[in-house]
Amino acid sequence: MKYVTVQSFIDDYRNEAIGTQKLLDALTDESLGREIAPGYRTLGFLAWHLVTSSALLLATGLKFDVESEENQPTSAAAIAQKYRGMVETVLDAVRTQLTDEKLHDEIDIFGDKWTIGYTLGALIGHEIHHRGQMTVLMRQAGLPVAGVYGPSKEEWAAMGAPAPK
Known part of the structure:
Protein backbone atom coordinates (compact mmCIF):
# COMPACT_ATOMS: atom_id res chain seq x y z
CA MET A 1 0.00 0.00 0.00
CA LYS A 2 1.20 3.49 -0.79
CA TYR A 3 -0.08 6.36 1.33
CA VAL A 4 -0.81 9.70 -0.30
CA THR A 5 -2.07 11.50 2.82
CA VAL A 6 -0.56 11.62 6.25
CA GLY A 33 10.21 -18.50 24.59
CA ARG A 34 7.72 -20.35 22.38
CA GLU A 35 9.09 -21.17 18.92
CA ILE A 36 7.50 -23.02 16.02
CA ALA A 37 10.48 -25.36 15.81
CA PRO A 38 13.95 -25.41 17.39
CA GLY A 39 16.15 -22.62 16.08
CA TYR A 40 13.33 -20.41 14.79
CA ARG A 41 12.20 -17.03 16.05
CA THR A 42 10.44 -17.05 19.38
CA LEU A 43 7.18 -15.38 20.26
CA GLY A 44 9.16 -12.95 22.41
CA PHE A 45 11.49 -12.11 19.53
CA LEU A 46 8.54 -11.42 17.22
CA ALA A 47 6.80 -9.27 19.83
CA TRP A 48 9.94 -7.22 20.44
CA HIS A 49 10.60 -7.03 16.70
CA LEU A 50 7.26 -5.22 16.33
CA VAL A 51 8.54 -2.64 18.80
CA THR A 52 11.88 -2.13 17.07
CA SER A 53 10.81 -2.35 13.42
CA SER A 54 9.70 1.27 13.45
CA ALA A 55 13.40 1.97 12.84
CA LEU A 56 12.57 1.40 9.15
CA LEU A 57 11.01 4.86 9.16
CA LEU A 58 14.31 6.52 10.07
CA ALA A 59 15.28 6.10 6.40
CA THR A 60 12.47 8.54 5.53
CA GLY A 61 14.21 11.29 7.46
CA LEU A 62 11.85 11.12 10.42
CA LYS A 63 13.54 11.83 13.73
CA PHE A 64 12.44 9.83 16.77
CA ASP A 65 13.95 7.47 19.33
CA VAL A 66 13.81 3.74 18.61
CA GLU A 67 14.39 0.76 20.84
CA SER A 68 17.35 -1.52 20.16
CA GLU A 69 16.86 -5.16 19.16
CA GLU A 70 19.44 -6.03 21.83
CA ASN A 71 17.41 -4.50 24.69
CA GLN A 72 14.53 -6.99 24.59
CA PRO A 73 12.75 -7.10 27.94
CA THR A 74 12.11 -10.45 29.60
CA SER A 75 8.64 -9.37 30.65
CA ALA A 76 5.65 -9.65 28.32
CA ALA A 77 4.03 -6.67 30.04
CA ALA A 78 7.15 -4.56 29.42
CA ILE A 79 7.13 -5.45 25.71
CA ALA A 80 3.44 -4.57 25.45
CA GLN A 81 4.06 -1.25 27.19
CA LYS A 82 7.04 -0.42 24.96
CA TYR A 83 4.92 -1.12 21.88
CA ARG A 84 2.20 1.20 23.15
CA GLY A 85 4.77 3.98 23.58
CA MET A 86 6.41 3.29 20.22
CA VAL A 87 3.09 3.63 18.40
CA GLU A 88 2.52 7.05 19.92
CA THR A 89 6.09 8.08 19.11
CA VAL A 90 5.68 7.06 15.45
CA LEU A 91 2.30 8.74 15.14
CA ASP A 92 3.66 11.95 16.63
CA ALA A 93 6.69 11.92 14.32
CA VAL A 94 4.56 11.32 11.22
CA ARG A 95 1.98 13.92 12.24
CA THR A 96 4.55 16.63 12.97
CA GLN A 97 7.33 15.89 10.46
CA LEU A 98 5.60 14.75 7.27
CA THR A 99 3.28 16.42 4.80
CA ASP A 100 1.11 14.90 2.10
CA GLU A 101 3.52 16.26 -0.51
CA LYS A 102 6.54 14.69 1.18
CA LEU A 103 4.95 11.23 0.92
CA HIS A 104 5.85 11.26 -2.79
CA ASP A 105 9.59 11.77 -2.11
CA GLU A 106 11.78 8.81 -3.03
CA ILE A 107 14.31 7.30 -0.64
CA ASP A 108 16.77 4.41 -0.87
CA ILE A 109 15.72 1.32 1.07
CA PHE A 110 17.23 -2.14 0.70
CA GLY A 111 18.85 -1.04 -2.57
CA ASP A 112 15.52 0.05 -4.06
CA LYS A 113 13.76 3.37 -4.53
CA TRP A 114 10.63 3.64 -2.38
CA THR A 115 8.42 6.62 -1.81
CA ILE A 116 7.90 7.66 1.78
CA GLY A 117 4.21 6.83 1.32
CA TYR A 118 5.12 3.30 0.24
CA THR A 119 7.51 2.95 3.18
CA LEU A 120 4.70 3.81 5.60
CA GLY A 121 2.59 1.09 3.99
CA ALA A 122 5.47 -1.38 4.19
CA LEU A 123 5.71 -0.78 7.94
CA ILE A 124 2.05 -1.70 8.37
CA GLY A 125 2.34 -4.74 6.07
CA HIS A 126 5.39 -5.90 7.99
CA GLU A 127 3.52 -5.63 11.26
CA ILE A 128 0.53 -7.58 9.90
CA HIS A 129 2.88 -10.32 8.65
CA HIS A 130 4.53 -10.81 12.04
CA ARG A 131 1.23 -10.49 13.87
CA GLY A 132 0.02 -13.52 11.89
CA GLN A 133 3.09 -15.49 12.92
CA MET A 134 2.44 -14.53 16.52
CA THR A 135 -1.13 -15.83 16.49
CA VAL A 136 0.07 -19.30 15.46
CA LEU A 137 2.65 -19.36 18.25
CA MET A 138 0.08 -18.02 20.72
CA ARG A 139 -2.29 -20.88 19.86
CA GLN A 140 0.55 -23.39 20.31
CA ALA A 141 1.35 -21.82 23.68
CA GLY A 142 -2.29 -22.19 24.77
CA LEU A 143 -2.95 -18.45 24.89
CA PRO A 144 -6.24 -16.88 23.88
CA VAL A 145 -6.03 -15.05 20.57
CA ALA A 146 -7.86 -11.78 20.14
CA GLY A 147 -9.67 -11.20 16.88
CA VAL A 148 -8.14 -8.49 14.75
CA TYR A 149 -10.32 -8.42 11.62
CA GLY A 150 -13.24 -10.22 13.23
CA PRO A 151 -13.97 -12.40 16.25
CA SER A 152 -11.60 -15.19 17.22
CA LYS A 153 -12.86 -18.61 18.25
CA GLU A 154 -12.82 -17.52 21.89
CA GLU A 155 -14.68 -14.32 21.09
CA TRP A 156 -17.37 -16.21 19.16
CA ALA A 157 -17.80 -18.48 22.18
CA ALA A 158 -18.08 -15.48 24.51
CA MET A 159 -20.91 -14.20 22.27
CA GLY A 160 -22.65 -17.57 22.64
CA ALA A 161 -22.18 -18.49 19.00
CA PRO A 162 -20.19 -21.27 17.36
CA ALA A 163 -17.16 -20.11 15.41
CA PRO A 164 -17.66 -20.40 11.64
CA LYS A 165 -15.75 -23.28 10.10
Whole structure:
Protein backbone atom coordinates (compact mmCIF):
# COMPACT_ATOMS: atom_id res chain seq x y z
CA MET A 1 0.00 0.00 0.00
CA LYS A 2 1.20 3.49 -0.79
CA TYR A 3 -0.08 6.36 1.33
CA VAL A 4 -0.81 9.70 -0.30
CA THR A 5 -2.07 11.50 2.82
CA VAL A 6 -0.56 11.62 6.25
CA GLN A 7 -3.98 11.32 7.85
CA SER A 8 -4.81 8.09 6.02
CA PHE A 9 -1.64 6.51 7.40
CA ILE A 10 -2.38 7.79 10.88
CA ASP A 11 -5.90 6.33 10.76
CA ASP A 12 -4.74 2.95 9.42
CA TYR A 13 -1.75 2.65 11.72
CA ARG A 14 -3.79 3.52 14.79
CA ASN A 15 -6.36 0.84 13.85
CA GLU A 16 -3.73 -1.81 13.12
CA ALA A 17 -1.91 -0.98 16.35
CA ILE A 18 -5.09 -1.68 18.33
CA GLY A 19 -5.13 -5.23 16.97
CA THR A 20 -1.43 -5.73 17.63
CA GLN A 21 -1.77 -4.35 21.15
CA LYS A 22 -4.53 -6.88 21.92
CA LEU A 23 -2.17 -9.70 21.00
CA LEU A 24 0.76 -8.28 22.92
CA ASP A 25 -1.40 -7.76 26.00
CA ALA A 26 -2.33 -11.47 25.94
CA LEU A 27 1.28 -12.68 26.08
CA THR A 28 2.71 -14.14 29.25
CA ASP A 29 6.31 -14.20 30.37
CA GLU A 30 6.28 -17.99 29.96
CA SER A 31 5.04 -17.75 26.36
CA LEU A 32 7.89 -15.52 25.17
CA GLY A 33 10.21 -18.50 24.59
CA ARG A 34 7.72 -20.35 22.38
CA GLU A 35 9.09 -21.17 18.92
CA ILE A 36 7.50 -23.02 16.02
CA ALA A 37 10.48 -25.36 15.81
CA PRO A 38 13.95 -25.41 17.39
CA GLY A 39 16.15 -22.62 16.08
CA TYR A 40 13.33 -20.41 14.79
CA ARG A 41 12.20 -17.03 16.05
CA THR A 42 10.44 -17.05 19.38
CA LEU A 43 7.18 -15.38 20.26
CA GLY A 44 9.16 -12.95 22.41
CA PHE A 45 11.49 -12.11 19.53
CA LEU A 46 8.54 -11.42 17.22
CA ALA A 47 6.80 -9.27 19.83
CA TRP A 48 9.94 -7.22 20.44
CA HIS A 49 10.60 -7.03 16.70
CA LEU A 50 7.26 -5.22 16.33
CA VAL A 51 8.54 -2.64 18.80
CA THR A 52 11.88 -2.13 17.07
CA SER A 53 10.81 -2.35 13.42
CA SER A 54 9.70 1.27 13.45
CA ALA A 55 13.40 1.97 12.84
CA LEU A 56 12.57 1.40 9.15
CA LEU A 57 11.01 4.86 9.16
CA LEU A 58 14.31 6.52 10.07
CA ALA A 59 15.28 6.10 6.40
CA THR A 60 12.47 8.54 5.53
CA GLY A 61 14.21 11.29 7.46
CA LEU A 62 11.85 11.12 10.42
CA LYS A 63 13.54 11.83 13.73
CA PHE A 64 12.44 9.83 16.77
CA ASP A 65 13.95 7.47 19.33
CA VAL A 66 13.81 3.74 18.61
CA GLU A 67 14.39 0.76 20.84
CA SER A 68 17.35 -1.52 20.16
CA GLU A 69 16.86 -5.16 19.16
CA GLU A 70 19.44 -6.03 21.83
CA ASN A 71 17.41 -4.50 24.69
CA GLN A 72 14.53 -6.99 24.59
CA PRO A 73 12.75 -7.10 27.94
CA THR A 74 12.11 -10.45 29.60
CA SER A 75 8.64 -9.37 30.65
CA ALA A 76 5.65 -9.65 28.32
CA ALA A 77 4.03 -6.67 30.04
CA ALA A 78 7.15 -4.56 29.42
CA ILE A 79 7.13 -5.45 25.71
CA ALA A 80 3.44 -4.57 25.45
CA GLN A 81 4.06 -1.25 27.19
CA LYS A 82 7.04 -0.42 24.96
CA TYR A 83 4.92 -1.12 21.88
CA ARG A 84 2.20 1.20 23.15
CA GLY A 85 4.77 3.98 23.58
CA MET A 86 6.41 3.29 20.22
CA VAL A 87 3.09 3.63 18.40
CA GLU A 88 2.52 7.05 19.92
CA THR A 89 6.09 8.08 19.11
CA VAL A 90 5.68 7.06 15.45
CA LEU A 91 2.30 8.74 15.14
CA ASP A 92 3.66 11.95 16.63
CA ALA A 93 6.69 11.92 14.32
CA VAL A 94 4.56 11.32 11.22
CA ARG A 95 1.98 13.92 12.24
CA THR A 96 4.55 16.63 12.97
CA GLN A 97 7.33 15.89 10.46
CA LEU A 98 5.60 14.75 7.27
CA THR A 99 3.28 16.42 4.80
CA ASP A 100 1.11 14.90 2.10
CA GLU A 101 3.52 16.26 -0.51
CA LYS A 102 6.54 14.69 1.18
CA LEU A 103 4.95 11.23 0.92
CA HIS A 104 5.85 11.26 -2.79
CA ASP A 105 9.59 11.77 -2.11
CA GLU A 106 11.78 8.81 -3.03
CA ILE A 107 14.31 7.30 -0.64
CA ASP A 108 16.77 4.41 -0.87
CA ILE A 109 15.72 1.32 1.07
CA PHE A 110 17.23 -2.14 0.70
CA GLY A 111 18.85 -1.04 -2.57
CA ASP A 112 15.52 0.05 -4.06
CA LYS A 113 13.76 3.37 -4.53
CA TRP A 114 10.63 3.64 -2.38
CA THR A 115 8.42 6.62 -1.81
CA ILE A 116 7.90 7.66 1.78
CA GLY A 117 4.21 6.83 1.32
CA TYR A 118 5.12 3.30 0.24
CA THR A 119 7.51 2.95 3.18
CA LEU A 120 4.70 3.81 5.60
CA GLY A 121 2.59 1.09 3.99
CA ALA A 122 5.47 -1.38 4.19
CA LEU A 123 5.71 -0.78 7.94
CA ILE A 124 2.05 -1.70 8.37
CA GLY A 125 2.34 -4.74 6.07
CA HIS A 126 5.39 -5.90 7.99
CA GLU A 127 3.52 -5.63 11.26
CA ILE A 128 0.53 -7.58 9.90
CA HIS A 129 2.88 -10.32 8.65
CA HIS A 130 4.53 -10.81 12.04
CA ARG A 131 1.23 -10.49 13.87
CA GLY A 132 0.02 -13.52 11.89
CA GLN A 133 3.09 -15.49 12.92
CA MET A 134 2.44 -14.53 16.52
CA THR A 135 -1.13 -15.83 16.49
CA VAL A 136 0.07 -19.30 15.46
CA LEU A 137 2.65 -19.36 18.25
CA MET A 138 0.08 -18.02 20.72
CA ARG A 139 -2.29 -20.88 19.86
CA GLN A 140 0.55 -23.39 20.31
CA ALA A 141 1.35 -21.82 23.68
CA GLY A 142 -2.29 -22.19 24.77
CA LEU A 143 -2.95 -18.45 24.89
CA PRO A 144 -6.24 -16.88 23.88
CA VAL A 145 -6.03 -15.05 20.57
CA ALA A 146 -7.86 -11.78 20.14
CA GLY A 147 -9.67 -11.20 16.88
CA VAL A 148 -8.14 -8.49 14.75
CA TYR A 149 -10.32 -8.42 11.62
CA GLY A 150 -13.24 -10.22 13.23
CA PRO A 151 -13.97 -12.40 16.25
CA SER A 152 -11.60 -15.19 17.22
CA LYS A 153 -12.86 -18.61 18.25
CA GLU A 154 -12.82 -17.52 21.89
CA GLU A 155 -14.68 -14.32 21.09
CA TRP A 156 -17.37 -16.21 19.16
CA ALA A 157 -17.80 -18.48 22.18
CA ALA A 158 -18.08 -15.48 24.51
CA MET A 159 -20.91 -14.20 22.27
CA GLY A 160 -22.65 -17.57 22.64
CA ALA A 161 -22.18 -18.49 19.00
CA PRO A 162 -20.19 -21.27 17.36
CA ALA A 163 -17.16 -20.11 15.41
CA PRO A 164 -17.66 -20.40 11.64
CA LYS A 165 -15.75 -23.28 10.10
